[in-house]
Amino acid sequence: MKCRPLRKMLRFYFITDDNAPSCPPIQQTRIALGAGATMIQYRNKSFSDAFLPEILQIRWLCSEWGIPLVINDDIGLAERVGADGIHVGQEDISPTVARQRLGGEAIIGVSVSNLDELRNTDLSSCDYIGTGPIFPTGTKTDAKAVKGLSGLKAIVDAAPLPVVAIGGITAHNTRACLDTGAAGIAVISFISRAPDPKANAVVLGQACGIFESHQSQNP
Numbered sequence: 597m598k599c600r601p602l603r604k605m606l607r608f609y610f611i612t613d614d615n616a617p618s619c620p621p622i623q624q625t626r627i628a629l630g631a632g633a634t635m636i637q638y639r640n641k642s643f644s645d646a647f648l649p650e651i652l653q654i655r656w657l658c659s660e661w662g663i664p665l666v667i668n669d670d671i672g673l674a675e676r677v678g679a680d681g682i683h684v685g686q687e688d689i690s691p692t693v694a695r696q697r698l699g700g701e702a703i704i705g706v707s708v709s710n711l712d713e714l715r716n717t718d719l720s721s722c723d724y725i726g727t728g729p730i731f732p733t734g735t736k737t738d739a740k741a742v743k744g745l746s747g748l749k750a751i752v753d754a755a756p757l758p759v760v761a762i763g764g765i766t767a768h769n770t771r772a773c774l775d776t777g778a779a780g781i782a783v784i785s786f787i788s789r790a791p792d793p794k795a796n797a798v799v800l801g802q803a804c805g806i807f808e809s810h811q812s813q814n815p
Contacts, residue, residue, distance in 0.1 A: 602703075604634060605664055606724055606760050606780035608804040610797075611637040612654070613788035614647075624788050625654045629661045631797035632806030634780070637683055639668035651677055666703055674698060681705065683726065686713060695721035705760075709740045710747070714754055726782060727751045729763020730773060733785070749776040767796065770803035780804070 610628035612621040619627075625636055636658050638651055655677045658665040664680035667673050671689050674682045681703030682694050691704050698704070705724045708714045719725070729740065730748050742763070743751075752759045758779035765773065765781045773781050783800060790796040 602723055603758050603779040605703075606758055607634045608632055608801055608806055609635045609637065609760055609762075609780050609782040610787065611639050611668070611762075611782055611784045613784050614640040614642070616785075616788040619788055619793050621650055622653050622657070624793065625657050627794050627797045628787060629657060629663060631794070632801035632804070633663060633797075634804075634806070635664050635666065637666045637668055637782070638673075638679075639784075641669075643670060643673060655679065664703055666705065671697055674702075681723070683707070686717070690718070691721040692718060708751065708755075709743070711750060711754060714751060719757060722757060724758045724760060724779065725751070725755050726760045726762055728761060728782075730761045731764025731769060733764040745772055745776060748773060748778060752777040767799040767803040770800065774804070 610633040612624055614621060616624065628636065636654065638654055640647055651673065655665055666681040666683050667679045668683050669685065669688045671682055671694055675697065682698065683705040684691060684694060685707045691706050694704050695702065704722050705726055706717060706722045707726045708717055709727060727743065727748060729742050730744065732742055748761050760780045760782050761773040761778045762782040765783045766786050770781050781804065786800060787793050787797045
């Protein structure tokens with residue numbers, strides 16, 4: 597997947613929500629892809645083999661749409677399903693080990709929440725940085741302090757890699773995030789927990805500048 601420009605792949609980054617009350621991850625993925633999502637991250641902190649059919653279906657959907665799939669934290673799962681990469685946090689497997697195991701073509705992302713973490717993180721094996729929360733969010737119970745647009749811009753200006761903004765992102769604040777120089781935005785609940793997930797996904801795609809119609813590609 598690295599043959600595609602990385603910044604374009606990061607523009608509209610959707611992360612699945614395994615706790616969404618009425619829209620399961622497969623449906624979330626279909627909706628996001630149909631609205632122009634440029635990358636999908638599968639996130640399931642309680643993954644077991646019972647979820648294998650789910651991730652395999654999501655893997656197939658991403659392949660059909662030609663969109664990269666990365667796995668949150670779980671390198672074994674990334675290897676098992678042939679994902680395009682992995683996203684790791686500060687306390688997860690190191691990006692260096694992830695690169696060694698997944699190879700040179702894998703997409704490796706790392707979470708950085710502030711400038712101190714940025715300075716102390718070995719980015720030599722990474723392709724992009726995720727930073728946040730930019731705005732208040734209730735999706736992640738372990739979310740760190742809200743950074744705001746000024747905090748996002750500080751990371752963007754200091755980082756040697758493309759930056760993706762996450763946390764409380766909506767169609768209304770997407771443009772402000774992109775105006776800081778961020779390569780893209782990552783969303784969860786704006787789609788997964790919306791009264792109308794498809795409508796929210798569409799307006800978010802428009803806010804990201806995704807104008808190409810994807811309806812004819814619906815697999």
